[in-house]
Amino acid sequence: MNKLISRFLVTCSLGIVLPLSAQTGNPFISKEQLRQLYSKPINQWPKPQLREGIEHRPLGLVPKPVFPADNPFSxxxxxxxxxxxxxxxxxxxxxxxxxxxxxxxxxxxxxxxxxxxxxxxxxxxxxxxxxxxxxxxxxxxxxxxxxxxxxxxxxxxxxxxxxxxxxxxxxxxxxxxxxxxxxxxxxxxxxxxxxxxxxxxxxxxRTLISRSSNFDRFLNGISEQSPQRKKFMLASMSDQALHGLHLFRTKAGCLNCHNGATFSDEKFHNIGLTYYKRKYQDLGRYTVTKDPADVGKFKTPSLRGVMNNKPWMHNGFFAGMDGIMNIYNAGGIPQRDDKDDPMSPKTSHLLKPLNLNAEELKALEEFMHAITASPSRGPHYQFLR
Incomplete structure (x- = not known):
C-alpha cells in the first residue's frame, strides 16, 4: 500500500495523472494511456457514466441532413x-x-x-x-x-x-x-x-452545417489508414481536451443531456434559471404544453460551435463559460419546492453536485473549444456541387 501511495504521489508531481472512471478498475491513468483509450473506435471507448434511464447516444460526426419528402432539396x-x-x-x-x-x-x-x-x-x-x-x-x-x-x-x-x-x-x-x-x-x-x-x-x-472541429479531425483520425496522417489527425486534440472529453462522458455527467452528433438530446430540462415569480421569470416549455411539470424547462442546446455563440443560456445571462461550469458543478440552481403551488419549478433530477476541481473545469472548457470550429460561411460544400 505504501508503495502504491508513493508511486501515486510521484506521478502526480509530474503532472501526468488524470482521473478515470471507476469501471476501468484503475482510479488513475496517465495522459498517454488516456490517449490510447480514446484512439480506439468509439464503441471501444471507456463506458460512460449515465443517470438511470438515460440511453447512451454516442458522440460522433455530423451526418448528412435529411430533407423532408414534402420539401426536397434543390x-x-x-x-x-x-x-x-x-x-x-x-x-x-x-x-x-x-x-x-x-x-x-x-x-x-x-x-x-x-x-x-x-x-x-x-x-x-x-x-x-x-x-x-x-x-x-x-x-x-x-x-x-x-x-x-x-x-x-x-x-x-x-x-x-x-x-x-x-x-x-x-x-x-x-x-x-x-x-x-x-x-x-x-x-x-x-x-x-x-x-x-x-x-x-x-x-x-438545412445546408448550414458546421465545419470540422479539432474533435471531428480526431474522430476521423481513428479510422485513418495512413500512419502519418493518423498521427497528425489524432494530435488535433490536446491532452487537456482529451481529459475534458473523458470528464464530459463520465464524472461531469454532460453526456446525460449533451449527446449524439449534435451534443443535444433534443429534450427539455430545468437547470434552475426560470426566475419563478421574480423579475426575469420565464416559464419555458410550460408556455407551450401548459403542463406544470414543464415550468422552467428549456431545450437542450447543441454544443457544436458553442464557443462562437456567447452569451449563453436562454436569457443570455452568461458571458463567461466559467459561470456555466459552476452552475453544473454545483448540481444546478436549487429552487424552493412549494407543495402548495403546482407551478413550483423543480431542478432536473439529472443534475447532481460534481465536485470538479479547477483543473477539471479547465479541461472541460478546453473540450468546448475542441468541438468549436470557425463558423460556417454558408451552404456546406456538398450542396454547391
Missing part, C-alpha cells in the same frame, strides 16, 4: 431561401431580416444577451445559433415550432421581432418581379405563398 430553392433569409423586406419596417439575429460572422447568432426587433424593442430570449439546425427537433427554446418550415415564419409574425403578417408579406413579395420569376423557377408557380416562403428558407437553413 440548389435553386436553397439560393432562393438564402435571398429571403437576408432580405429585410420580410419585416414590416423593411429593416430587419432573419440574418439580423442569425449573423454568420457571429456564429449564426447575434452576440447579444437578447435580440432586438421592430422599433428596437427587445425580446426576452437569446438568439440561438442555427448551424446544424437541420438535425434539431421542436424548434425555439420552448419547442413551440414542430418543423423548420413552421419556425421560419414565426419571427416574421412576432410583434416584437419583424412585426409583419403573412398575408401582407405575400402581397409585398408578389409585387416584386424578381421574386415572381424565382418562385416560378423553383416551385412552378408565380404566386408566392407563405408556405413556399417557409419551405425556401428552411431549405437554406
Amino acid at each position: 440548389v435553386e430553392k436553397m439560393r432562393l431561401g438564402e435571398k429571403l433569409f437576408n432580405d429585410p423586406k420580410l419585416s414590416r419596417s423593411g429593416q430587419i431580416a432573419c440574418a439580423s439575429c442569425h449573423d454568420r460572422d457571429l456564429g449564426w447568432g447575434d452576440g447579444r444577451q437578447v435580440s432586438f426587433g421592430h422599433n428596437r424593442r427587445t425580446g426576452v430570449r437569446n438568439s440561438p445559433a442555427i448551424e446544424n439546425v437541420a438535425f434539431r427537433k421542436q424548434l425555439f427554446w420552448d419547442g413551440r415550432a414542430p418543423t423548420l418550415e413552421a419556425q421560419a415564419l414565426m419571427p416574421i409574425q412576432d410583434t416584437v421581432e419583424m412585426n409583419f403578417t403573412l398575408p401582407e408579406l405575400e402581397v409585398r413579395l408578389n409585387d416584386i418581379k424578381e421574386y415572381q420569376r424565382a418562385f416560378k423557377s423553383v416551385f412552378g408557380q408565380e404566386k408566392i405563398t407563405a408556405t413556399l416562403i417557409g419551405q425556401a428558407i428552411a431549405t437554406f437553413e
Whole structure:
C-alpha cells in the first residue's frame, strides 16, 4: 500500500495523472494511456457514466441532413431561401431580416444577451445559433415550432421581432418581379405563398452545417489508414481536451443531456434559471404544453460551435463559460419546492453536485473549444456541387 501511495504521489508531481472512471478498475491513468483509450473506435471507448434511464447516444460526426419528402432539396430553392433569409423586406419596417439575429460572422447568432426587433424593442430570449439546425427537433427554446418550415415564419409574425403578417408579406413579395420569376423557377408557380416562403428558407437553413472541429479531425483520425496522417489527425486534440472529453462522458455527467452528433438530446430540462415569480421569470416549455411539470424547462442546446455563440443560456445571462461550469458543478440552481403551488419549478433530477476541481473545469472548457470550429460561411460544400 505504501508503495502504491508513493508511486501515486510521484506521478502526480509530474503532472501526468488524470482521473478515470471507476469501471476501468484503475482510479488513475496517465495522459498517454488516456490517449490510447480514446484512439480506439468509439464503441471501444471507456463506458460512460449515465443517470438511470438515460440511453447512451454516442458522440460522433455530423451526418448528412435529411430533407423532408414534402420539401426536397434543390440548389435553386436553397439560393432562393438564402435571398429571403437576408432580405429585410420580410419585416414590416423593411429593416430587419432573419440574418439580423442569425449573423454568420457571429456564429449564426447575434452576440447579444437578447435580440432586438421592430422599433428596437427587445425580446426576452437569446438568439440561438442555427448551424446544424437541420438535425434539431421542436424548434425555439420552448419547442413551440414542430418543423423548420413552421419556425421560419414565426419571427416574421412576432410583434416584437419583424412585426409583419403573412398575408401582407405575400402581397409585398408578389409585387416584386424578381421574386415572381424565382418562385416560378423553383416551385412552378408565380404566386408566392407563405408556405413556399417557409419551405425556401428552411431549405437554406438545412445546408448550414458546421465545419470540422479539432474533435471531428480526431474522430476521423481513428479510422485513418495512413500512419502519418493518423498521427497528425489524432494530435488535433490536446491532452487537456482529451481529459475534458473523458470528464464530459463520465464524472461531469454532460453526456446525460449533451449527446449524439449534435451534443443535444433534443429534450427539455430545468437547470434552475426560470426566475419563478421574480423579475426575469420565464416559464419555458410550460408556455407551450401548459403542463406544470414543464415550468422552467428549456431545450437542450447543441454544443457544436458553442464557443462562437456567447452569451449563453436562454436569457443570455452568461458571458463567461466559467459561470456555466459552476452552475453544473454545483448540481444546478436549487429552487424552493412549494407543495402548495403546482407551478413550483423543480431542478432536473439529472443534475447532481460534481465536485470538479479547477483543473477539471479547465479541461472541460478546453473540450468546448475542441468541438468549436470557425463558423460556417454558408451552404456546406456538398450542396454547391
